[in-house]
Amino acid sequence: ILASVTVVRKRFPGRPDWWDARIENLRKIYLSQKKVLYTNRRPEMREALYQQMVHAREKLNKEIRKAQDRHWRSFVAKDLTENPWGVVYRLATEKFRRKGVIGSLRGGPDDGDNTLTARESMEFLVLAGIPPLDLSIQQIACKKILKRGQDAVFQGRSIDLHDFDSLRHANVYLGVLLLDVWQCEWELSPRGRVTFRFFPSVPEESRLCFTRASTQVLSGHGNFGIHLRRIGKQEDDLCPECGVTDDPPHRILHCPHFELEREALRASLPDR
Known part of the structure; x- marks a missing residue:
């Protein structure tokens, strides 16, 4: 009875099931080598310490791949034994229905349905004043690069920090570039042409919430x-x-x- 109700605590909380003591030990070695490198104050030692860190990281990654492979083979053997048409079969035949990021945006309180197509998602983003996800991610990455004092590239356009008075000025210019690229994509896209007739220009800021009825009118989906x-x-x-x-x-x-x-x-x- 006790065995049936006992909850087995994971040895390494927050880690995958295939994580073992050897991987944990290699991880600690890698982190210690990394700390030594970053706290080093002797320039002549930097290259040697860097190579030690890289070697420790490669050993860790190699052990992780081996453990993942063992765990996957064990899972496949068990799953095929219990159910030949289970998860492994569905993965192999691509029978899982995947909902991409561009087709899974959720509306506001008046319209709680998810967008189902790329066209609906594009219309939703323009109505809400939210830039496309790929451009937003690139903008965030460029901001991090600029914050480190390095030059960045956004959609093939170089952003040189020496051309701006401050980091804030460079970020403002980056926002202008994002709007320019978004506007070009919005004008050339074959999708969302009804919404385009109402909003030919992409918004510079997020818009207020729309009701379900107004969203249907602006998108043509009513x-x-x-x-x-x-x-x-x-x-x-x-x-x-x-x-x-x-x-x-x-x-x-x-x-x-x-x-x-x-x-x-x-x-x-x-x-x-």
Whole structure:
């Protein structure tokens, strides 16, 4: 009974199951060599200490790869014995459905659904005023390089610290480059053209939250002919009132069915 309820504590908390005492010992040796190198005050010893650290790191990595290989082979043998159509089979035949980062963004409290396609994600980013993830990651990496006093390269454009008055000035220029690249990608992309008609320019700052209805209008993913035809709920994309393509710009600006609403909106706006 005691054996069935006893929780076995891991010998190395926070480490994988294949982590053993030998790997832990090699890790400590590598970290000690690294500390000696970074605290060294004698320039003539730096190269020798660096080579010792590299040797210790290579031994650690080699032992880690061997342990991972042993653990994987043991897992494969056990999994295939218990279930031939289990995890190993699904990995080998690529039957796992993978949701990429670009297709897994989540909306706000009014729209808690995930984006399902690259087009929806691109529209979501523009509406929210959030730069694409790849550009944001590159910007963060460049900022870290500049902070170390080194020159950086962003999207093929060199950023030389000597050309700027301060680090803050260089970071501002980096933000301008990001917006420039994002704007170019937004203009040339074949996706999200309905949203592009409302927001042809990418935002410099994050926008306020949109409601579910306004997001559907700005992205064209609501109760519009172009979207209903795309998802197979309608045979054509025509407006039932006037027989032309039914998209948000047509519905808001031209459709006669909403003429009274447009007149009321114009009347409420101040004269220009």
